[in-house]
Amino acid sequence: xxxxxxxxxxxxxxxxxxxxxxxxxxxxxxxxxxxxxxxxxxxxxxxxxxxxxxxxxxxxxxxxxxxxxxxxxxxxxxxxxxxxxxxxxxxxxxxxxxxxxxxxxxxxxxxxxxxxxxxxxxxxxxxxxxxxxxxxxxxxxxxxxxxxxxxxxxxxxxxxxxxxxxxxxxxxxxxxxxxxxxxxxxxxxxxxxxxxxxx
Amino acid sequence: xxxxxxxxxxxxxxxxxxxxxxxxxxxxxxxxxxxxxxxxxxxxxxxxxxxxxxxxxxxxxxxxxxxxxxxxxxxxxxxxxxxxxxxxxxxxxxxxxxxxxxxxxx
Numbered sequence: 001x002x003x004x005x006x007x008x009x010x011x012x013x014x015x016x017x018x019x020x021x022x023x024x025x026x027x028x029x030x031x032x033x034x035x036x037x038x039x040x041x042x043x044x045x046x047x048x049x050x051x052x053x054x055x056x057x058x059x060x061x062x063x064x065x066x067x068x069x070x071x072x073x074x075x076x077x078x079x080x081x082x083x084x085x086x087x088x089x090x091x092x093x094x095x096x097x098x099x100x101x102x103x104x105x106x107x108x109x110x111x112x113x114x115x116x117x118x119x120x121x122x123x124x125x126x127x128x129x130x131x132x133x134x135x136x137x138x139x140x141x142x143x144x145x146x147x148x149x150x151x152x153x154x155x156x157x158x159x160x161x162x163x164x165x166x167x168x169x170x171x172x173x174x175x176x177x178x179x180x181x182x183x184x185x186x187x188x189x190x191x192x193x194x195x196x197x198x199x
Numbered sequence: 200x201x202x203x204x205x206x207x208x209x210x211x212x213x214x215x216x217x218x219x220x221x222x223x224x225x226x227x228x229x230x231x232x233x234x235x236x237x238x239x240x241x242x243x244x245x246x247x248x249x250x251x252x253x254x255x256x257x258x259x260x261x262x263x264x265x266x267x268x269x270x271x272x273x274x275x276x277x278x279x280x281x282x283x284x285x286x287x288x289x290x291x292x293x294x295x296x297x298x299x300x301x302x303x304x305x
């Protein structure tokens with residue numbers, strides 16, 4: 001084994017451990033803020049795994065989109081909805097936990113069995129194009145994947161408009177009947193929930 | 200198979216574990232924001248899978264990387280719309296507890 005291969009192995013081990021432990025932290029930690037920051041760490045480690053696979057462009061896109069946009073968006077959402085509340089206890093929470101854990105472990109063992117027993121038709125030599133991958137992605141995007149590329153831009157526009165429409169709150173600056181300015185302070189806090197809970 | 204490098208199976212096992220952790224979080228979280236985070240974890244697991252296959256099996260026409268770009272695009276759109284829906288829910292219900300969003304339950 002050369003030094004480069006050993007370094008690759010060390011990097012892969014460290015990155016995968018960070019990914020797995022970070023993901024466990026995201027789903028298991030009590031505080032949602034810690035979860036959000038750990039999620040950023042997981043995204044960065046996944047970008048590192050992409051670099052190990054010789055895909056520098058996708059790694060950069062991962063850092064820009066996931067860490068820079070999605071994670072920041074999640075942190076903003078946490079800041080907007082982070083209210084201390086006492087959750088109502090569920091009576092069959094134990095059995096629910098046990099059943100879901102069993103399902104996940106079964107799925108995991110199934111997937112790992114498929115990973116290990118299937119004979120993959122590996123091509124050799126491995127990673128032959130290396131740093132040319134960015135050029136190759138550009139060629140794909142503007143030749144055989146042109147239609148999905150254009151549809152993706154429309155999808156992003158639709159998502160942006162949809163997010164604005166959903167998250168906007170309709171407030172009027174003055175009362176319709178009296179014409180007096182409306183007190184807009186903390187509208188959600190003062191009003192009753194619109195959809196009253198049945199139980 | 201080239202023995203002097205990381206095997207493909209190692210990447211596949213990492214992505215399988217990440218996917219299962221995401222499913223567990225999706226099923227067991229009571230906070231709606233954590234549910235969205237679990238969905239992002241699952242999307243990342245799928246992306247690792249696509250990237251590993253594109254590098255080990257299809258390393259000339261790296262179509263897996265193009266697919267990963269598209270998945271990242273759709274994931275960003277999904278996160279934006281999901282968090283907007285969450286804000287709208289929070290405005291109507293004043294809670295983010297998944298157990299209280301039961302209007303469609305019969």
